[in-house]
Amino acid sequence: MRMVGVVLAAAALLTYGLSGAPAQAGTSSGNVTAAFADAAHTYGVPQQVLESVCYLEGRLGAHGGQASVDGGYGCMNLVKSDKADTLDQAAKLTGLSVSALQHDTAANIRGGAAVLRAEALSLAPKLPTSLAGWYAPIAAYSHASSRSVAGMYADAAYKLIAGGFTGIADDGSQITLAPQAVTPDTSTLGSVPLAPGALPGGCVKDSKVDYPSAIDCVVPTSYDCNVVSGPCTYESSNRPTSYAVYDVTIHDIEGTAQDALTTFQDISKGVSVHYVIDSDGTVYQVVREKDIAYHAGNFYYNEHAVGIEHAGIDATGYQWYNATEYLASAKLVAYLANKYNIPLDHAHITAHGTTPAPTTASSPNHVDPGKYWLWDYYFGLIHSLGVPYPTGNTPATGLFRVNPSSDQKPLGADGTETAANNSFFKLYTGPSTKDAVIPGAPGTDPNDETTNIETQMPYYYLASQPDQGGSGMTMYQIWYGENDRLSNATPSQYADAKKAWLAVPAGSAVPVHSYVVSLKPPTANGTIGIYGRPTTSSSYVIGTAPSGSLWAAPKSVFEDGTKNLWFGIDYNHREAWVPSSEVTVVDWY
Numbered sequence: 288m289r290m291v292g293v294v295l296a297a298a299a300l301l302t303y304g305l306s307g308a309p310a311q312a313g314t315s316s317g318n319v320t321a322a323f324a325d326a327a328h329t330y331g332v333p334q335q336v337l338e339s340v341c342y343l344e345g346r347l348g349a350h351g352g353q354a355s356v357d358g359g360y361g362c363m364n365l366v367k368s369d370k371a372d373t374l375d376q377a378a379k380l381t382g383l384s385v386s387a388l389q390h391d392t393a394a395n396i397r398g399g400a401a402v403l404r405a406e407a408l409s410l411a412p413k414l415p416t417s418l419a420g421w422y423a424p425i426a427a428y429s430h431a432s433s434r435s436v437a438g439m440y441a442d443a444a445y446k447l448i449a450g451g452f453t454g455i456a457d458d459g460s461q462i463t464l465a466p467q468a469v470t471p472d473t474s475t476l477g478s479v480p481l482a483p484g485a486l487p488g489g490c491v492k493d494s495k496v497d498y499p500s501a502i503d504c505v506v507p508t509s510y511d512c513n514v515v516s517g518p519c520t521y522e523s524s525n526r527p528t529s530y531a532v533y534d535v536t537i538h539d540i541e542g543t544a545q546d547a548l549t550t551f552q553d554i555s556k557g558v559s560v561h562y563v564i565d566s567d568g569t570v571y572q573v574v575r576e577k578d579i580a581y582h583a584g585n586f587y588y589n590e591h592a593v594g595i596e597h598a599g600i601d602a603t604g605y606q607w608y609n610a611t612e613y614l615a616s617a618k619l620v621a622y623l624a625n626k627y628n629i630p631l632d633h634a635h636i637t638a639h640g641t642t643p644a645p646t647t648a649s650s651p652n653h654v655d656p657g658k659y660w661l662w663d664y665y666f667g668l669i670h671s672l673g674v675p676y677p678t679g680n681t682p683a684t685g686l687f688r689v690n691p692s693s694d695q696k697p698l699g700a701d702g703t704e705t706a707a708n709n710s711f712f713k714l715y716t717g718p719s720t721k722d723a724v725i726p727g728a729p730g731t732d733p734n735d736e737t738t739n740i741e742t743q744m745p746y747y748y749l750a751s752q753p754d755q756g757g758s759g760m761t762m763y764q765i766w767y768g769e770n771d772r773l774s775n776a777t778p779s780q781y782a783d784a785k786k787a788w789l790a791v792p793a794g795s796a797v798p799v800h801s802y803v804v805s806l807k808p809p810t811a812n813g814t815i816g817i818y819g820r821p822t823t824s825s826s827y828v829i830g831t832a833p834s835g836s837l838w839a840a841p842k843s844v845f846e847d848g849t850k851n852l853w854f855g856i857d858y859n860h861r862e863a864w865v866p867s868s869e870v871t872v873v874d875w876y
Contacts, residue, residue: 318458318460319347319392319393319456319457319458319460319462320456320460320461321393322392322396322397323337323338323341323396325397326396326399326400327400329400330397330400330401330404331404332400332403332404332414332421333418333421335464336403336418336444337363337400338447338464339444339445339447339464340362340363340399340403340428340444341362341396341399342362342447342452342454342462342464343443343447343610344359344362344363344364344609344610345361345362345363345364346362346454346695347392347454347455347456347457347462348392348456348457349361349362349389349390349391349395349457350362351390352389352390354367355566355608356598356599356608356609357370357430357566357567357598357609357611357612358371358566359374359609360374360388360389361388361389361390361391361392361396361399362395362396362399363396363398363399363402364399364609364610365377365388365389365395365399366430373398373402374388374389374398376401376402376405377397377398377399377401380398380401380402380404380405381394381397381398383397383398392458399428402428403421403424403425403428406427406428407421407423407424410423410424410427410475410478410479411478418448419469419470419471419472420475421471422445422472422473422476423441423475423476423478423479425440425441425444425445426438426440426441426476426479427479427480428440429441429568429610429611430567430611431481431567431568431611431614431615432481432565432568432569433481433500433568433569433615434477434479434481435500436500436568436611436614437481438473439615439617439618440610440611440614442471443614443668445469445471446671447464448466448467448469449466449467449468449469450466451464451465451466452464486502487504487544487545487571488552489504489506490502490503490548490571491503497572497575497576498570498572498622500570500619501562501570501571501572502569502570502571502572503572504551504552504563504571504572504573505572505574505575506520506521506551506552506554506573506574508523509554510554511523511578518554519554519557520551520554520559520580520581521559521574521580522578522579522581523577523579524577524579524590525577526576526578526579526590527627530579530591530847531591531844532576532591532592532623532627532629533592533842533844534588534591534592534593534635534636534637535592535593535594535595535624535629535635535636535637536582536583536588536592536593536594536595536637536638536639536642537595537597537616537637537638537639537660538560538594538595538596538597538655538656539596539597539598539599539600539601539655539656539657539660540563540596540597541599541600542600543565543566543598544563544565544566547560547596547598548563548571548573551563557581558581558582559573559574559581559582560573560574560580560582560594560595561573561575561576561580561582561594561595562593562595562596562619563595563596563598564595564596564597564598564612564615564616564619565598565612566598566599566608566609566612567611567612568611568612568614568615569615570615570619576593576623580594582594583639583652584642584644584652584653585644585652585819585820586645587645587820587821587847588642588820591844595616595619595620597612597616597656598612599612599656601654601655601656601657601659601660601734602657602733608656608659613661613664613665613668614668616665617665617668617669617671620636620669620674621669621673621674624636624669625673625674631669631670631675632666632676632677632743632799632800632841633666633688633741633743633744634744634745634841634842634855634857634862635841635842636666637862638655638660638741639652639654639655639656640653640654640655640656640657640736640860640861641860641861641862642861642862643819643829643858643861643862644780644829645819645827645829646826646827646829647779647780647781648780650829651728651737651780652861654734654735654736657734658709658711658733658734658741659709659710660710661694661695662694662710662741662742663690663694663742663743664694664695666743677800679800681798682798682799682801685748685749685803685837686745686746686747686798686799686800686801686839687745687746687747687763687796687797687798687799688743688745688746688796688797688799689740689742689743689744689789689791689792689796690795690796691710691712691742691791692792692795693709693710693792694710694742710741710742711736711740711860712740712742712789712790712792713738713739713789713790714738714740714765714767714787714788714789714790715787715788715790716787716788717788718752718754718755718762718788719754719755719756719762719788720754720758720762720790721755721756722756722788724738725738725767725769725785725787726738726769726770726771726773726774727770727773728773729773736859736860736861737769737770737859737860739860740767740789740857740860744857744862745799745800745801745841746763746765746789746857747765747766747837747838747839748763748764748765748789749764749766749786749837750763750764751763751764751796758790760791760793761790761792761793761796762788762789762790762791763791763796764787764788764789765786765787765789766784766785766832766836767786767789768782768783768784768832768863769782769784769785769859770782771783771785781829781830781831782817782829782831782858782859783814783830784817784831784832784836784858799839799841800841801839801840802843802854802873803838803839803840803872803873804837804840804854804871804872804873805835805836805837805870805871805873806832806833806834806835806865806869806870806871807834807868807869807870808834813833813834814831814832814833814834815831815832815834816830816831816865817829817830817832817856817858817864817865818853818863818864818865818866819863820864821844821846821851821866822846823846823849823851823866830863832858832865838856838857838858838865839856839857840854840855840856840865840870841855841857842854842855843855843867851867851868852866852867853865853866853867854866854867
């Protein structure tokens with residue numbers, strides 16, 4: 288967000304009402320419900336606008352005073368970064384301390400209202416006289432680097448205003464925005480001045496990109512492994528003719544967008560990706576979609592996926608990916624889904640963390656974007672851009688995906704945002720959360736994926752019952768490829784499928800469309816090999832599963848260059864592959 292000039296130099300301790308006359312300054316703390324009304328009255332910004340932005344950006348929370356990935360604080364995402372400083376601007380406009388604006392939700396709302404007012408008065412001599420007239424100020428507030436993403440931001444805010452919502456603030460206040468009959472004045476979007484920063488080195492703004500909104504940072508052909516024999520980072524190809532594009536793989540950078548570009552422009556690193564998304568919504572293209580980027584840690588997925596990196600850090604994602612980044616990413620993925628006919632589900636819009644390593648020698652693969660990426664929220668954004676959800680027959684009993692409230696906002700029952708509240712769910716050796724967690728990787732890595740599953744992935748359950756441990760959760764028995772050999776004297780990444788009990792929050796198991804497959808009677812040892820990629824070679828066997836075990840199989844593909852059909856199953860936290868010759872299709876729902 289660009290820094291908007293202070294309305295009056297003497298405004299350090301005064302705020303202004305709708306008419307422009309000074310109004311009594313409010314308190315910097317207190318009931319959040321009252322804070323919205325007070326800030327709306329003081330700064331002349333409609334309460335519905337404040338509530339929608341606070342919900343869109345921060346889900347009504349202060350995030351413990353921690354900054355978002357773009358350096359924004361509180362539910363109004365007041366930013367302090369090298370690109371914008373609306374945090375200090377809000378402090379000057381309100382007379383409140385920076386600390387209060389960072390940590391106190393009521394103060395943060397006042398700060399956001401002051402900045403929104405300043406945005407409006409930078410666009411016109413007077414404040415808008417109707418709710419519909421705040422479209423351009425909201426778009427400007429997004430600090431998006433492109434007008435299209437700024438418009439998406441305003442659209443998302445008005446969608447909340449039109450549909451209404453109910454949420455819980457940090458102080459326990461229930462905030463209810465009643466649906467409003469409003470048609471925003473989108474014609475004003477062109478008045479929003481954008482001030483994107485200087486382009487990173489090696490990048491230009493031109494029309495040579497695949498995605499029209501992207502900045503061209505495409506690496507030269509001297510990085511092409513089909514051209515040079517030395518260090519290289521990608522392979523030229525002719526996708527989707529040479530290789531069908533089935534998937535989009537979501538990554539996070541473990542840093543900033545500039546960190547990513549620096550890495551991908553270093554040929555010695557040997558890695559690449561198709562797109563990088565910055566926290567301000569800027570999309571950079573690094574490799575052309577027709578070419579094979581080295582991003583997934585599994586060459587089959589490199590051949591068949593488009594990779595997207597996001598500014599952020601998976602271990603602290605609960606300190607929040609901001610709304611503008613999600614919106615820009617959703618717009619890009621909607622474009623890709625429509626272009627390549629990619630289904631809107633987690634089997635095809637995947638995480639790096641659900642992508643298997645191709646062999647046990649190369650295990651484990653990466654875990655990004657981590658347990659705090661809001662998949663349900665993200666898919667909803669993509670769907671709102673016209674991408675349909677998969678349809679089919681009514682899913683039968685047994686097929687489910689975990690769709691918890693933490694996939695919209697990673698908060699606990701008490702409304703606090705902590706590392707413990709995330710979208711990974713553990714498996715146990717028995718039908719109680721007091722039973723032991725299944726065997727997995729030793730240690731306390733917060734990103735460990737060996738004893739849990741990720742939201743929105745389909746599974747097939749054999750039995751269910753209330754948690755005997757008294758948590759209120761429901762326990763679902765599923766087959767799961769356990770990494771039970773990691774604690775051996777000679778550790779191995781080889782997995783063995785066993786029955787385990789998955790703890791799911793009440794009401795969070797919902798139907799899902801998928802194949803259901805049963806493994807056929809195997810060879811003499813009683814198990815069937817599970818593969819890290821759909822390729823007929825024993826070197827890609829990463830685990831086993833017993834005859835008769837039942838699996839959700841949301842994907843089916845032909846092995847490249849053959850007519851051999853393979854099913855992609857959700858083997859554990861990651862998907863894996865089994866040849867059709869080894870399964871019986873129970874049904875498709």
